[in-house]
Amino acid sequence: MEWLGLQFVTELPESGQVILDCSHNPFLVMVAYLVACAASFATLDMAERVVNAEDPGSRRIWRWIGATCLAGGIWAMHFIGMLAFQTPIDIQYDLGITLFSLLIALLASWLAMQTLSEAQPSALHCLKTAFVIGLGIAGMHYVGMAAMKSSATAYYQPGLFALSVAIAIGASFAALWVARYLSEGSGVAHQLLKYSAALILGAGIISMHFTGMAALDLVLPEGGLTASGGDNGHLQLGLTVALIILLILGSAISAALADKKLQNKEEDLRRVNALLSQLDQARMSLQQAANYDALTNLINRRGFNQIFAEKLCQKAAEGGMLAVMFLDIDHFKRINDSLGHDAGDELLKVIAQHIKGSVRSHEDVVARFGGDEFCILINLRDREEARNMAQRIMLKMKEPIELAGRRMVMTTSIGISLFPEDGSTCEELLKHADLALYQSKGAGRNGLHFFSSNLKTRASFELQLEEELRHALREENGLTLYYQPIFELKTGRVTKLEALIRWQHPLHGLLTPDRFITIAENNGLIAELDNWVLRRACKDLGELSRHGCEELKIAWNCSPLNLTRDELANEIEQALRSAGVAPERLELEVTENALMGNIANTLVLLRQIRALGVSLSIDDFGTGYSSLAYLKRLPLNTLKIDRSFILDIPTATADMEIVQAIIVMAHTLHLQVVTEGVESLEQYEFLERSGCDFIQGYLLSRPVPLDELRPVLEEINQRKHSHAVNPLILARGTFAPVSLDPAPKSPAPHAGASVVRPIR
Template structure:
């Protein structure tokens, strides 16, 4: 079989022929192998660029560059290897046939790169393409061999010839599979795999060539002398071709590396842009979270302060007025406590919509500061605009709200401060609006108040008093107890004393409890203050005992806030034990409103105190709940009628009937009755006729300090016993008020009547 002048599958002649002994230049063989490796590496790199290129045009460019590198590398390897072939005769190569072999290599390489452009080719696709490419490479090789001309005849061994084709197909399949596998990945290990694959693929490609060359036999007739080759420098030509193709391959690899870096930078830039977009969205989200209330979508305190500062700066430079309005929902805590926080949140949303619907949408700023507290900032021309808006909001708030199956009406308290009249800074105006709100809530809620200078003065005074009260408690300096006698009508003697705290202030003089008890309750000092009164009262009772007052009891007023403390019973026991006073000589006075605040827990605490032996008295009876159902459950000993029922006796018939009814009811419940605020003989006579057990008031004595107490007690007890014949004689002059202030129409305030619950 003969093709292109080559003898295939033909037996060598048996006689008359000479087989030439041919060799190869080892250096050129090594150069050919290096070119094959470089071509393999360039092809893998180009295949990777094709896989990573996003633009179809870029994919086509890299596909052609890869095909050119593979074809040029294989063809150059073949050409250099042929130059390494050394035979003892003159050999020359036909240019046209040689170039045709290059075209075959280029077509096979393009097919290889086209297959690698498929995103995920199957194994069968790899195999089919490898067969075509292997045949193409083998065709390129043997067409190149056909370009070799000499006097000798070329014969090929069939087995090695077929083996060379199989090696070409196997090398092609390996190249395709490795290129597809290495198309994805990065890092040093990936690069090392690519180098290793290039070395192996180069070995496969050059193995195909030299297997084909091993199949070649050059035969000349016996006796013929083949012309010897001239002085052709094949080594120089081979090295030149190798240098050129390596420069081309290096340039392609460098271009691929540069494109890879550029693409990585573009990807990094896209990632950075995407990250910047995400950061921008996150910033906007954070700004939304930072400046807006998540529940009502109103501006929060932080966002409000920013807008407030801008508007304040604008009004300062351009002139004009601003109003800051603080709103607080009245009794909102009861909604959370009774219906739950979810219902409270739903109510806040409705209220927020009510407020937004009452203001001017574009000019006014509505914010939620937290809880049930809202703030509005409005621009105005005159003061009455703020009042009108506040009234609109209050009217809107009175619209019934359907919530949790209930129909309810809420009210609001509003405090207003104005710029520039009430302040020129954000802090001042907000603080002054808060003080005005405090005034609104103190005035009974569901109202509005503008800030006034006396509010600030009062707030400053309260702050100063708070600091000085802390110091007075810490140093036990300035606080003292006054005692007011409680007269027992049955025995005609003073058997009880009510302990009343006073504060000898270095500037304001002697302060009654109504000046500082509320401050103590608001600022967490009441427990310490009550405990001081308890211990001092027990100590004074011990002192009175040592002077012969063995039967006296002391009534001690307890703040409503202290009834929520489980430690109260232990503190009472400790104070009695320290002073060496029997528990039966101490009476705890609490207001009925305090008792009913949390009846379950209060009942447990009162029973603990009662178990110690301490008596219990309900103070200011008739001014709060006055519930008989609760009275019979409480472990009480004494009921004290509020002085408001005594003031107009004997002229007020209704008050007299109420007092008589209370006395009868208390005796039915086995309770003793104390009436406070007794100032006249007529009141005394009425109470004695009505069966009252004890009286207390200016008719007997004003509250006095401990060092003045014993003479007062002796005078009261002596007067009674000196006129014990007829109670009417008492009314004719026996009981003359001791040290009574003629200008005073009501008794000095005492702790039981002075405890003021904090408004906020």
């Protein structure tokens, strides 16, 4: 078969001379391989640019550039390879056919770039395209071979011819397949992979060429061999073509690299712009978060302070009044504890709307400071305007609220300070409004109070006392214990003492617990104070034992807040061990309200204390809300009746009946009964007839310090031996209390008796 003067499947003629000594210039072969590798690398680079280009016009341009580079590289490799072909005869090349072979290469390359432009072409699509491209490259090669003009006839071996076509198709498929994985990526590893792929593809392309050349046989007729004219400048022409095509490929690669850098810079610029936009949004979000409350969308404390400072400067310059109003929702903690924090948050949203609906939206500023605390800044003309607004808010708050399937009514306590009457700075006015709010909560809640100067005086006094109390605890200076005897009716002797703390203040004299216990509870000092009393009482009990009072017990009052501490049992055990006192000689007194505050945890702690051997007493019984069902579960030893039931005996019949019922009930539960506040002989006789076990009060003695205690105990105990019928009745039948000082109408408070005051 003959095509373009080439014999493909025709057998060699029997007559004629076969040229066997054809060779190739090794240097030009290496140049051809270099051109093939450069063309492969450029093609992969152009394919990457086509895939990553965003503009359709740019993709079209890079596609044509890639097709030109591939076509030019393959054609130049073929041309240089032909120039490397050395024969003993002269060979010329037809320019038209040579250019036609270049056109075939260009069409095949354009088809290759069309497929390479796809981000992820399928394997089947790559195979189909590779078949067409391989045929095109083979066609370019054999058309180029047809351009050879010489006296010899070209014959091709069919096997090698088919192998060259297969190599062209395989190399094309390899190029398309590798390009799928090299279209995206960056870094050194990506570049090394691309270089490796270019070397392999270059080897495939040049292998196709020289396989085709190996299939070639040139036949001369007999007597047709003439002297060759040498290489006829083939080396110089080959190097020139190689240089030109390498410059073209280098320029294309440089352009692709510059475009990639430019695109990366554009992407970086877009990322920077996006980041700046995000930062701007984040700044706005942070500003919103910094100045507004996320739950209620009200201004927060920071935003409020900024507006407050501006309005304060304005009012100071122009004149006028401002009111700062603090609001606190009464018993809000019960909502969180009973219904959960989600319900509490929903309630806060509703309350915030109630407050906003009660103020003038264009003049007044409503803020949430945190928790259930709100603050309002009001422009006003007179004091009554602030009062009217506060009353309007309180009335609005009383509207029923549907929450978690319940219908509830909330109340609020309000404190108000005025500018310029109550202060000239933001800090002063806010602090004074807070003090007024504290007064409203202390007065029973659901009320409003304006700031007054005495509130500041009291707050300053309490702050000073707090600092001095810390110092007194730290230095153990000024604090002391007084002891009040507890008389056992059955034995006619003092068998117990109640330890009562006193503070010998350098300026204010001897302070009773009602002056400083609440301060200690509100400022985290109560645990340290209670522990000091415990250790001192145990130490004093050891001292009394060394002076013949081995049977005495000491009752120690424990603050309700201390019952929440798991360390209490260990502290009691350590104090007893340090003083060398038996646990049975210590009695812990707690109020019934403290017991019932958290009955489950309290019960565990009391059982731990009881397991040490320490007795337990419930103090101020009858004034709280203890349940008899829980009372029988508590590991108690003693029940102390509050003095309020004794005060009007014997004139109050109802009180007498209540006391008798309590004594019977306590004995039924196997509890001993102590009655405190006994001040008259009639009260003593009534309690003795009713079966009371112990009495305590000014009838026996006032609380006295340790160094005055033993004479008092001896005097009380000696009466048993002097008066068999009644140790407190003298021979002439008159009432004679031990203390020579007249008994005051109200008893002295003790360390465990805390004045309940609202705590914010």
